[in-house]
Amino acid sequence: AQSVTQLGSHVSVSEGALVLLRCNYSSSVPPYLFWYVQYPNQGLQLLLKYTSAATLVKGINGFEAEFKKSETSFHLTKPSAHMSDAAEYFCAVSLAGGYQKVTFGTGTKLQVIP
Amino acid sequence: NAGVTQTPKFRILKIGQSMTLQCTQDMNHNYMYWYRQDPGMGLKLIYYSVGAGITDKGEVPNGYNVSRSTTEDFPLRLELAAPSQTSVYFCASSPEGTGVGEQYFGPGTRLTVT
Numbered sequence: 001a002q003s004v005t006q007l008g009s010h011v012s013v014s015e016g017a018l019v020l021l022r023c024n025y026s027s028s029v030p031p032y033l034f035w036y037v038q039y040p041n042q043g044l045q046l047l048l049k050y051t052s053a054a055t056l057v058k059g060i061n062g063f064e065a066e067f068k069k070s071e072t073s074f075h076l077t078k079p080s081a082h083m084s085d086a087a088e089y090f091c092a093v094s095l096a097g098g099y100q101k102v103t104f105g106t107g108t109k110l111q112v113i114p
Numbered sequence: 115n116a117g118v119t120q121t122p123k124f125r126i127l128k129i130g131q132s133m134t135l136q137c138t139q140d141m142n143h144n145y146m147y148w149y150r151q152d153p154g155m156g157l158k159l160i161y162y163s164v165g166a167g168i169t170d171k172g173e174v175p176n177g178y179n180v181s182r183s184t185t186e187d188f189p190l191r192l193e194l195a196a197p198s199q200t201s202v203y204f205c206a207s208s209p210e211g212t213g214v215g216e217q218y219f220g221p222g223t224r225l226t227v228t
Contacts, residue, residue, distance in 0.1 A: 009154065034216065043118070043204055043219030044157075090156065102217065106156040 002027045004091045006105035014113050019063075019078040021108050023091030026072065033074040034092040035065055038107075044090060050074060061085070086112045116140055120205050120220035127195040127227045135190040135223050137205030145208045146188040147172075147217065148180065150201040157204070163188055195227045 007022040025031055032051045036044040048059025055067040061084075065076045076089060091105040121136045139146065148160040149172075159172030163182040177199060179191040188207075192199060202224050206217040 041222075043206075043221050044217070045219070046216055049216055101159070104157040106154060 002031060002093045002095060002101070002103050004093050004103060004105040006089075006091050006108050008108055009106065010109045010111065012111040012113055013081045015083055016080050019076070019081045019085065019110065021076040021089050021091075021110065023065075023074045023076065023105060024072050025074060025091075025093045027093060027095065029095055031093045031095060033065075033067060034094075034102075035059065035063070035074075035076050036090040036092060036104075037061075038088045038090065040087075047076070047089070081110075081112045083112050083114065086110055118205055118207055118218050118220035120203075120223050122223060123221065124224050125226070127192075127225065129195060129197065129227060131195050132191070132193050133195070133225075135192070135203055135205075135225075137188045137190065137220060138186050139188075139205075139207040139218070140186065141207060141209075141218065142185060143207035143209050143218070144185065145210065146182065147206045147208075148178070148188070148190045149204045149206065150174065151204060151222075152201050160190065160203075192225075197227050199225065200227045201225060 003026045005024045034049045035047040037047050038044045048057045050057050050067045058064045063078045088107045088109045090107045094102040118139045144165045147162045149157040158174045160178050161180040163169045166185050169180050202222050204222050205220045208217045
C-alpha cells in the first residue's frame with residue numbers, strides 16, 4: 001500500500017521568497033515520487049520525478065525536490081518565487097514494476113503575493 | 115505532436131442522460147487513465163487500461179464504462195448521469211516501466227449534471 005500526505009492545502013509566499021511545499025509518503029517498498037503542477041483550467045503537468053537515482057532532483061521552472069528516506073519526505077522547493085508559480089501542486093507516489101497504481105495527494109495551492 | 119486531447123471541453127447534462135467523453139493520445143503509450151477531480155479531493159482514478167483490449171476499474175468506477183479498441187483512444191461513457199458526476203474529468207497516458215507515474219494529462223472536460 002502507498003499514500004502521500006501534503007501538509008497545507010494553501011501556502012502563501014511573497015514574490016522572491018523561498019517556496020517550500022511539503023510531501024510525506026508511505027510505502028512498503030522503495031517508491032517512485034513525482035511532483036505535478038496544475039495551472040487554472042488546465043491538466044496536470046509533470047514538474048519532476050524521483051526514480052531511485054540521485055536523491056536531489058531538479059525539475060522545470062527552477063523547482064527541485066529532495067528524497068529523504070529517513071524522513072519519508074519529498075518536499076518541493078524553489079529559492080525565489082515568481083508570480084507565474086501561482087498554481088496548485090500535487091505530490092504523487094507509485095511503485096516499480098509493470099502497472100502500479102499512482103496515488104496523488106490532495107494538492108497545495110500556492111499563492112504568490114507581489 | 116498533440117499529446118493527449120479531450121473533447122468536449124465543457125458539457126451540461128440533464129439527470130438521466132448519457133454521454134461519451136473522448137480521449138486520444140499520439141505518443142504510442144500503452145497505459146491510459148481516466149480521473150475525476152473534485153475541489154479539495156485531489157484526483158480519483160475511475161478506470162485505467164494497460165493496452166488495447168485491456169481495461170480495469172479504479173477507485174470510483176460506478177456509473178462509468180470504458181473501452182480500448184486502439185492504442186490511441188480511450189473513451190469514457192457515462193450512463194444515466196447523476197448530479198454526483200458533476201466534476202472535471204481528466205484523461206492521461208503514460209509509458210511503461212519506470213514511467214508509469216510519469217503521466218501526460220489532457221486539458222480536461224468540465225461536466226455539470228443538473
